[in-house]
Amino acid sequence: MISLSAISKVYGKKDTAFTALSDISFEVPAGSTLAVIGKSGSGKSTLMHIMSGLDRPTSGTIKIDDVELFNMKPKAMDAFRAGTMSFIFQAFFVEANQSCYQNVMLPLEIGQVPRRKRKSLVMNALKAVELDDKAGVLAGNLSGGQKQRLAIARAIVNQPKILFADEPTGNLDSTTGEKIMQLLFNLNKDLGCTLVLVTHDHELAARCQHQITIKDGHIESIVDRRAARKAQA
Amino acid sequence: MYTTDLIRRSGRSLASAKTRTLLTAIAIAVGTFALTLTLGASNGVQSYVKKIIANNFDPAELIVTADSGLINKTDTTKPQEYDSSFGSLTTAAGATVQVKKLTDADLLRLSQLPGVQRVRPAVSVALQYVTRPGMRKYVGTLTAYSSSQKPDLAAGTLGDDVPAGSIILPDGFLSSLGFSSAQAAIGQTVTIAVQPAFDQTSLQSAFASGGTAALSQLATPATTLQTYKIAAVSKTSTFSQPGTSLYLYASLAETQKLSDLTTKGTSSYRRYLTAFVKAADGTNPKKLDAVQTEVKALGYGAQSVADTEAFLTQIITILQGIVVAFGIIAVVASLFGIINTMYISVLQRTREIGLMKALGMRKRDINSLFRMEAALIGFLGGILGAGAAVLLGLVLNPWISNKLGLGGDPLLIFNYLQIALLVAALMIVATLAGLLPARKASRLNPIDALRTE
Numbered sequence: 001m002i003s004l005s006a007i008s009k010v011y012g013k014k015d016t017a018f019t020a021l022s023d024i025s026f027e028v029p030a031g032s033t034l035a036v037i038g039k040s041g042s043g044k045s046t047l048m049h050i051m052s053g054l055d056r057p058t059s060g061t062i063k064i065d066d067v068e069l070f071n072m073k074p075k076a077m078d079a080f081r082a083g084t085m086s087f088i089f090q091a092f093f094v095e096a097n098q099s100c101y102q103n104v105m106l107p108l109e110i111g112q113v114p115r116r117k118r119k120s121l122v123m124n125a126l127k128a129v130e131l132d133d134k135a136g137v138l139a140g141n142l143s144g145g146q147k148q149r150l151a152i153a154r155a156i157v158n159q160p161k162i163l164f165a166d167e168p169t170g171n172l173d174s175t176t177g178e179k180i181m182q183l184l185f186n187l188n189k190d191l192g193c194t195l196v197l198v199t200h201d202h203e204l205a206a207r208c209q210h211q212i213t214i215k216d217g218h219i220e221s222i223v224d225r226r227a228a229r230k231a232q233a
Numbered sequence: 234m235y236t237t238d239l240i241r242r243s244g245r246s247l248a249s250a251k252t253r254t255l256l257t258a259i260a261i262a263v264g265t266f267a268l269t270l271t272l273g274a275s276n277g278v279q280s281y282v283k284k285i286i287a288n289n290f291d292p293a294e295l296i297v298t299a300d301s302g303l304i305n306k307t308d309t310t311k312p313q314e315y316d317s318s319f320g321s322l323t324t325a326a327g328a329t330v331q332v333k334k335l336t337d338a339d340l341l342r343l344s345q346l347p348g349v350q351r352v353r354p355a356v357s358v359a360l361q362y363v364t365r366p367g368m369r370k371y372v373g374t375l376t377a378y379s380s381s382q383k384p385d386l387a388a389g390t391l392g393d394d395v396p397a398g399s400i401i402l403p404d405g406f407l408s409s410l411g412f413s414s415a416q417a418a419i420g421q422t423v424t425i426a427v428q429p430a431f432d433q434t435s436l437q438s439a440f441a442s443g444g445t446a447a448l449s450q451l452a453t454p455a456t457t458l459q460t461y462k463i464a465a466v467s468k469t470s471t472f473s474q475p476g477t478s479l480y481l482y483a484s485l486a487e488t489q490k491l492s493d494l495t496t497k498g499t500s501s502y503r504r505y506l507t508a509f510v511k512a513a514d515g516t517n518p519k520k521l522d523a524v525q526t527e528v529k530a531l532g533y534g535a536q537s538v539a540d541t542e543a544f545l546t547q548i549i550t551i552l553q554g555i556v557v558a559f560g561i562i563a564v565v566a567s568l569f570g571i572i573n574t575m576y577i578s579v580l581q582r583t584r585e586i587g588l589m590k591a592l593g594m595r596k597r598d599i600n601s602l603f604r605m606e607a608a609l610i611g612f613l614g615g616i617l618g619a620g621a622a623v624l625l626g627l628v629l630n631p632w633i634s635n636k637l638g639l640g641g642d643p644l645l646i647f648n649y650l651q652i653a654l655l656v657a658a659l660m661i662v663a664t665l666a667g668l669l670p671a672r673k674a675s676r677l678n679p680i681d682a683l684r685t686e
Contacts, residue, residue, distance in 0.1 A: 054590075087592070095585060106592065
């Protein structure tokens with residue numbers, strides 16, 4: 001369960017103050033899918049940064065499974081984040097001069113996972129994205145879709161509770177993008193991790209259980225598809 | 234992150250920028266090369282000096298002079314008060330100076346000091362010539378033999394002293410005196426010629442009785458010939474004091490007899506420039522120091538082997554200091570190379586750093602990641618430089634020893650512990666050079682770092 005209450009983010013001071021987010025509150029149950037929709041500059045990325053603890057809100061609180069995120073000391077926060085969340089970015093951010101295996105290993109090293117457990121975890125993650133035959137290949141030699149699959153393998157290797165995906169299909173053609181989305185939804189179902197998808201694509205967002213549309217730092221609309229379906233029934 | 238993971242990651246990152254890493258490391262290697270060679274030369278010279286001293290001096294002995302100014306500097310611009318112990322000495326530069334010399338009374342006084350085992354004056358005689366029947370005449374010097382400075386023998390055997398009527402002949406004389414081998418010379422005889430001193434008292438009586446004819450006969454004193462049996466033949470050693478390789482040795486009594494003959498009636502009679510004072514149990518530095526203090530308290534100059542060694546190595550140490558200073562300057566200059574390289578590395582890996590931070594990597598770990606990278610460059614540079622120096626040293630050592638006439642002794646002696654310490658020190662300073670770039674990396678804002686534009 002992720003719950004946000006009265007999150008605001010203001011950049012600058014007094015005259016030059018710019019409100020990026022104001023009074024954002026919502027809840028997402030664990031294991032569900034959430035789409036944060038908005039045009040560029042709407043504040044959706046800032047919201048994702050705050051939800052993931054990368055950025056501090058000016059006011060408001062975030063609880064993840066009853067742990068208050070910004071009450072922690074930096075060291076505890078790093079450890080909590082290393083064990084709880086993962087990221088997928090539009091530009092992949094895989095290390096081109098390292099092998100696929102080494103790329104996927106990074107979160108395990110950061111999380112200080114015991115060495116004997118690492119190999120099977122990495123190989124399982126690579127298998128889940130069908131890259132297990134490329135373990136020794138340099139990431140730079142992969143195609144765009146493969147790179148994003150590698151990024152997904154890296155994101156799921158330490159079995160995070162929350163997976164943040166920032167425009168994961170933005171740099172891919174529509175066929176490959178569709179495959180990546182299918183993979184993400186399947187992982188959400190199989191691993192039971194909460195998927196937070198940041199996108200400007202309404203079609204993609206429509207496939208998520210929860211949709212939050214952000215406009216000029218405010219929540220424009222919240223849709224809970226499951227609740228809507230229940231209401232229909 | 235585990236330290237081994239950090240080291241592996243920094244190693245991989247260096248490997249992915251091979252040229253840059255190598256060039257930065259080479260800059261450090263230049264300084265390390267100079268430092269390693271200097272250390273090697275320093276070890277070599279020290280060992281060489283130690284060997285020379287061990288071959289020529291007894292560590293339990295002090296070299297004692299009557300004139301403490303010979304060992305401890307005195308003011309040479311003021312005249313010294315005369316007493317009968319003064320004698321003249323010609324310096325290497327050709328100046329004749331008056332110095333105080335030791336007398337038999339001095340030797341007695343020294344031998345009665347507590348803790349003194351034995352006192353032996355340094356006696357040597359400038360021979361008129363050395364020869365054998367049918368051979369040419371050669372100049373030579375005869376010196377008193379000391380059992381504490383046994384020369385290496387090419388042939389013959391020696392007890393604690395040279396037997397009366399015998400001498401030790403240096404192997405440099407063998408062919409000149411017509412011996413086919415060192416062994417062939419043993420038991421043979423050589424003739425030594427000395428010229429008795431011009432005796433003032435006999436001069437006066439000769440003038441009174443025989444007039445000018447008797448006087449002129451006295452003025453050209455008769456040469457005294459002595460025949461000695463060759464007891465042993467000494468080997469020329471690379472470690473003998475310069476200029477002493479052709480010295481003939483006889484027992485102290487024998488040498489003293491010849492010395493008396495050549496100096497009787499002159500101011501040099503029974504005057505010794507130096508004497509060797511052997512302390513009982515003198516290899517123990519405390520006992521030797523105690524005797525040295527006593528000897529100095531009596532107004533004599535006293536120098537121990539350690540003092541001699543320090544004197545001999547002093548100039549070399551200064552020269553090495555200069556080379557080491559240049560090596561350190563080179564290393565310091567190359568540190569800026571490390572700083573530069575590390576800044577570029579941080580800049581190039583901005584996104585990687587951002588990602589690592591987003592994944593929960595601690596500030597401290599990111600800091601160590603870059604510091605280790607700098608340390609690895611230092612390590613690489615150190616190994617490259619020291620390795621090249623050791624290789625060059627091993628290749629050139631025989632040639633250098635040959636050119637410098639060191640015999641089989643290497644000039645460059647590498648101490649691997651010393652080199653390991655040098656490399657460790659380089660890694661530490663390289664880490665210091667990496668501090669600023671590592672701080673920059675650890676302070677990077679992950680949101681800025683991950684911005685895609």
